[in-house]
Amino acid sequence: MCRGGKSGKERREAACMGSICWPYFDPEYDTLSQRINPPSRVSIDNATCGDCTLVKVDSVNKPGILLEVVQVLTDLDLVISKAYISSDGGWFMDVFHVTDKKGNKVTESKTIEQIEKALGANGSLNTLGLQALQGEYTAFELMGNDRPGLLSEISAVLTQNHCNVAAAEVWTHKTRVACIIYVTDGATSGRVDDPARLADIESQLRNVLRGRNGSAWTSIVTDLTHADRRLHQIMSCASAGGDVDVPEEACHVEVPRPQITVENCNKYSVVNVKCKDRPKLVFDTVYALTEMKCSVFHASVAMDGPYAVQEYYIRHMDGCTLDTEAAKKQVINGLEAAILRRVSDCVSLELSGRDRIGLLSEVTRVLRENGLSVMRAKVTTGGGKAVNVFYVQDTSGNPVDMKTIESLRREMGQNMMFNVKSASDSDRPQQPVRTTKFSFSFGCILEKLLSIMY
Structure with a gap:
């Protein structure tokens, strides 16, 4: 097919003279790869490897897709032990070797269905886990200078304002703390919508975070985002504020640098x-x-x-x-x-019990009164139950008495619903619990905590 501004006769004459013709391009060529293949294909392979599940993802490449895929797998509490990634060109191909938190293959049909739904052709990679929160809770984002007992003070402010903590995540790094807290109105169990009340709560939280002479930042979130991404962003802002060069020896926990x-x-x-x-x-x-x-x-x-x-x-x-x-x-x-930011080489304390207003405040108060600092925390609720996981360390720098903790867990763990382990063991729960040298008694703390939970 010849193209140009010439008449039909002139084009025929030019063709006879051996003139070069313009090639024809199918207007749908740019979408050919998407018409041949769906936008994303995912397969779950439990046959190839004996000790893990292979998650294979093929998709049209786009900016940020690798982060979105990894986010889905980690949000489902899957552990990635190996991965092979290639996205050079217009196509994205990944193979992930994954297990559950206990080191087993992923065989539960519900989890497999969630992976396929989230990563498949019609999946919504960015919203996994956010639908349950959207519209039901009021979210506060907080950032300030870290100090012992800060989480207890924040929790006390929310309790005094009749707010129930439905979920929360807290990170500390060097001298800074960042947290996202989802709350409900204690009276209605819904969102806190009164602007004046919200402004008052935010002002009180900012005062607590600021302390005597520190800087602080708070925000009320209307459009929920992925918590881990947001905590990284808040921590990045904190580092830009001046604590990025704080030496590791000035921090409570000595962590090997990568x-x-x-x-x-x-x-x-x-x-x-x-x-x-x-x-x-x-x-x-x-x-x-x-x-x-x-x-x-x-x-x-x-x-x-x-x-x-x-x-x-x-x-x-x-x-x-x-x-x-x-x-x-x-x-x-x-x-x-x-x-x-996510490393906490300290003791992991998990407590579960009946959810109620003020529970987080009471638990963190006991930790504070017994000289323990919360380095990282995650709070979840559902079905009338609350599960609080705290990564704690002794504010004086002494190791926590793991021997006492393990003794209590063996004797009363089935009835009291608590679990304590070193942070390194909580990262790989299938490994035996490691004990360390002992110098700090934890028995009285657990007794008080368990009386609060039950």
Whole structure:
């Protein structure tokens, strides 16, 4: 087919003279890959490997899709032990080796259905887990200087204002704390909608966070976002506020720093990460790269004993590699911060019991009065039950008495609904509980906590 501004006769004459004709392009060519294949295909393979489930995802490539897929898997409490990622070009192909939190294959039909629904052709990658919260709760985002007993003070403010904590997540890193708290009105069990009341609660929370001379920031959230992503963003703002260079020895917990290198290889910058493995590690590293506007073209994740080894072939979204030392340093710092924010090498205390207004306030008060600092926390409720998980340490720096804790768990655990373990063991619950040296009695604390829960 010939094209141009000539008449039909002139075009025929030109064709006879051997003139070059314009090629014909199908106007639907750009969507050919999507018409041949669905937008996303996911398969769950429990036959290939004897000790894990393979989740295979094929999809048309788009910015941020790797983070969205990893987010779905981690939101379902799946542990990624290996991964092979390729998205160079217009197609995205991933294979993830996953297990449940106990190290078993994923065989539960409901979980498999959730994976297929979330990652399939009609899945909604960004909203998994948010539907249950949207419209039912009022969410507060908080950021300020960390100090012992701060969570107890925050909880007390909410209790005094007749708010029930339905869910919460708290992170601390170096000198800063960030938390997202979902509350309901104690009288109606619905959202707190009165603007004047909300403004008063927010002002009180800001005063608590500010303390005597600290800075603080609070916000009431109307459009809920993914909690882990948002906590990373809040912590990034905190670091930008000036605590990024606080030395590790100034912090309560001494945590081994991850080994991170960046080198250029052909058309990519190669990022290598080696650190102690833990749940959600892949999510945290992929999030950091995505937030720093880095596109991942190829990647692999593997295990080396207790360590995770990750390799990412990246470029900036503008197509450039990391050609300067400043650019490489920025990526290294961003990855290190994202990894360390969720590390809590301390004791994990889980308490479950009947949900009621003021429960979180009472539990955190007992922890504070007995000289324990909450380094990280997660609160969930449902069906009239509350499950509170606290990562705690002694404010004086002494190790917690794990021997007393284990003795109490063995004798009364079935009746009292509590579980205590070292943080490293909680990361891999299928491993035997590790004990440490003892110098701090925990028996009286558990007795008070259990009397509150029941």
